[in-house]
Amino acid sequence: MNIKALNGFKDILPGEVELWQRLETLARDIFARFNFSEIRLPILEKTDLFARAIGEATDIVEKEMYTFVDKQVTMRPEATASLLRAYIEHGLHVQKPVQRLFTIGPMFRHERPQKGRLRQFHQMDVEVLGSTSPRVDAEMMAMGAMLLAELGLSVSLEMNSLGCPVCRPGFRTSLLAFLDERHQGLCDDCKRRSSTNPLRVLDCKNPKCREQVLEAPSLLEHLCADCADHLSGVQEGLEQLGVQYSLNKFMVRGLDYYTRTTFEFITGDLGAQAAVGAGGRYDGLIEQLGGPRGVPGIGFALGMERLVLLLQQKEAELTASGVDLFVAGLGEQSSRYGFGLTHALRTGGMRVVMDLEGRSLKSQMKQAGKLGVPYVLILGENELAEGKAVLRNMATQEQQELLLQDEASTVQTLVALISA
Ligand code: ATP
Numbered sequence: 001m002n003i004k005a006l007n008g009f010k011d012i013l014p015g016e017v018e019l020w021q022r023l024e025t026l027a028r029d030i031f032a033r034f035n036f037s038e039i040r041l042p043i044l045e046k047t048d049l050f051a052r053a054i055g056e057a058t059d060i061v062e063k064e065m066y067t068f069v070d071k072q073v074t075m076r077p078e079a080t081a082s083l084l085r086a087y088i089e090h091g092l093h094v095q096k097p098v099q100r101l102f103t104i105g106p107m108f109r110h111e112r113p114q115k116g117r118l119r120q121f122h123q124m125d126v127e128v129l130g131s132t133s134p135r136v137d138a139e140m141m142a143m144g145a146m147l148l149a150e151l152g153l154s155v156s157l158e159m160n161s162l163g164c165p166v167c168r169p170g171f172r173t174s175l176l177a178f179l180d181e182r183h184q185g186l187c188d189d190c191k192r193r194s195s196t197n198p199l200r201v202l203d204c205k206n207p208k209c210r211e212q213v214l215e216a217p218s219l220l221e222h223l224c225a226d227c228a229d230h231l232s233g234v235q236e237g238l239e240q241l242g243v244q245y246s247l248n249k250f251m252v253r254g255l256d257y258y259t260r261t262t263f264e265f266i267t268g269d270l271g272a273q274a275a276v277g278a279g280g281r282y283d284g285l286i287e288q289l290g291g292p293r294g295v296p297g298i299g300f301a302l303g304m305e306r307l308v309l310l311l312q313q314k315e316a317e318l319t320a321s322g323v324d325l326f327v328a329g330l331g332e333q334s335s336r337y338g339f340g341l342t343h344a345l346r347t348g349g350m351r352v353v354m355d356l357e358g359r360s361l362k363s364q365m366k367q368a369g370k371l372g373v374p375y376v377l378i379l380g381e382n383e384l385a386e387g388k389a390v391l392r393n394m395a396t397q398e399q400q401e402l403l404l405q406d407e408a409s410t411v412q413t414l415v416a417l418i419s420a
């Protein structure tokens with residue numbers, strides 16, 4: 001019997017997990033710079049929450065959710081709905097008029113697994129609740145761009161405005177008329193949804209549909225005065241903060257809740273899975289979920305698998321070892337001494353590896369080389385008898401003799417030498 005992980009569910013093994021940690025550490029640092037607080041949310045929620053928040057006619061709700069039908073609960077396919085549920089449930093708007101929250105964790109969608117597309121995947125999700133300021137929109141995009149830039153990734157930012165309940169109906173009418181004339185040229189999915197959810201046709205990936213909608217009316221031309229003002233405020237903010245972006249009139253996003261600003265961070269390096277992050281404003285959603293009236297929101301989520309793939313493709317700086325020192329003991333006496341010294345070094349904060357299998361010096365040096373450690377401490381029997389050891393710098397191949405004093409002083413000396 002050979003049980004394997006489910007298709008689309010993946011183990012993250014040592015060797016790769018370091019990249020995840022680096023990504024998460026940097027993200028936490030940047031979120032803190034922008035004054036975001038962490039919130040941790042359950043993975044299982046009532047199915048109704050997602051149906052109401054994300055929208056019945058979306059791909060996610062129609063076909064991608066992992067639902068326990070008998071219990072009417074669903075493994076979260078995204079974080080915003082749960083986060084808003086918690087915001088409303090705990091009255092967070094009373095504590096602070098503007099909440100800046102982030103959450104990191106796994107999401108679940110039953111889609112076709114491929115490179116950068118899994119069934120359990122991870123998102124870093126950030127939301128600002130309680131502000132309509134276009135500067136917040138600009139700041140969100142600037143924060144995403146900062147994270148991607150500090151990761152060394154070159155990713156472009158595309159933005160659109162989806163208008164609001166005032167201007168979208170007018171746009172919808174003109175889009176419906178436009179699609180009506182081209183009904184025959186659309187894919188089957190779009191034929192069906194052109195009447196229920198016509199905006200979705202605009203971002204259909206089918207080349208047939210893409211061609212049909214090239215001349216489609218643009219929401220940008222239908223925006224009401226308030227939405228147009230908001231958009232120019234966002235653009236002004238992005239320019240002030242030096243964030244590069246382009247307007248994409250076809251971007252409508254796969255969730256129903258968006259209003260006004262929507263955006264995606266796009267890479268050319270992952271084939272079809274081009275979006276590494278996406279989000280937008282959802283000014284009516286909190287109220288629609290039973291929350292306080294008129295509280296607006298905006299958020300985005302970054303896909304961690306896709307970011308890790310991009311980091312792996314950059315490879316070069318990945319070889320940095322997570323180890324400061326390798327202790328090589330030769331013979332029982334030295335190994336015994338090394339065993340104690342290793343523990344003292346670890347207590348002193350160093351990351352130390354020691355071979356406890358009594359292997360030859362050659363084999364231990366090979367291990368150290370594989371680990372990419374910067375230093376090896378070689379403990380030979382004769383040297384040890386004379387109170388000495390050898391510290392080898394793996395990069396320069398230089399060796400220096402070290403006088404072994406009492407353990408505390410030896411630790412101090414080694415820490416000083418290695419951190420220098
Ligand atoms: P896509 O168009 O790639 O399906 P989406 O619009 O469904 O993405 P969102 O719901 O906006 O994605 O999620 C935000 C980000 O989460 C995406 O930009 C992507 O990086 C990541 N993501 C979404 N679905 C998956 C998945 N199945 N596997 C891995 N990452 C995903």
Ligand code: MG
Nearest residue numbers: 059109111254
């Ligand atoms: Mg999707």
